[in-house]
Amino acid sequence: MAGQGYTIFDTAVGRCGIAWSQAGIVGVQLPEVRELETRRRLLQQYPEAREWRPPEDVQAAIDGIVALLNGKPVDLSDIPLDTYDIPEFNCRVYEAIRRIPRGETRSYAEIAIHLYVSGAINAVANAVARNPFAIIVPCHRAITAPGQTSGFAGNAGIVTKSRLLSIEGARSGPATNLFDALLSVSAPRAQ
Structure with missing residues (x-):
């Protein structure tokens, strides 16, 4: 395979896209409202890419993304990235x-x-x-x-x-809730 390839795949959050080169992953596209829009955005970013069946290493990356989006503790830090055009x-x-x-x-x-x-x-x-x-x-x-x-x-x-x-189980809000914040503001200070 020469050049860039891409594929669209199912996840718990919708149909995502992934593009790759021989050096590694060049891009991942989160799902748009419709698959057609996901595909269009991916091809706008990687116009030379052709839809191919992913090679084994790319399929492993897809499997990891799918597992992570299903809530499984997956480490994706060893997936090779093609950073040729990245500052x-x-x-x-x-x-x-x-x-x-x-x-x-x-x-x-x-x-x-x-x-x-x-x-x-x-x-x-x-x-x-x-x-x-x-x-x-x-x-x-x-x-x-x-x-x-x-x-x-x-x-x-x-x-x-x-x-x-x-x-991923991360806290996504303020460290304290509104009640606790108000309580700490209105509580008398010890002197």
Whole structure:
């Protein structure tokens, strides 16, 4: 097989797409409302790709994505990615995000600090926004600030980001509920 291939596959959240080259996965497309739209978006990003039966390593990636979206604890961090056209900084961000454990999140600021570029919060956010490897590079685990599920969520939006975090068992809301927050504000302070 020469060039890029792609396929569409079923998951618990809908029909996803995946594209690959000989070097590894080049992109994952989360489901759109209809399969036709998922396919169209994938082909807009990878116009040279042809629909093929996935090779064994790509099928293993598909199986891992399907299992993760079914709530199974799967580690996708060893799936090879084709990062040929990806800027070096973005690759560093994606590697950092791949190391975030299932069920946990990190803020853009925490990722920037981890990369020793604490002033690069916007650059981290931009890399997350351009992540072509949805699920494999779990950018749903990258959030604007602790306790918030806001931040870039791809074409699928914040609802899908929250759903992915929920599937993984991550807390997706503020650290305290509204009652506890109000109680701590109105409670008398000891002197």
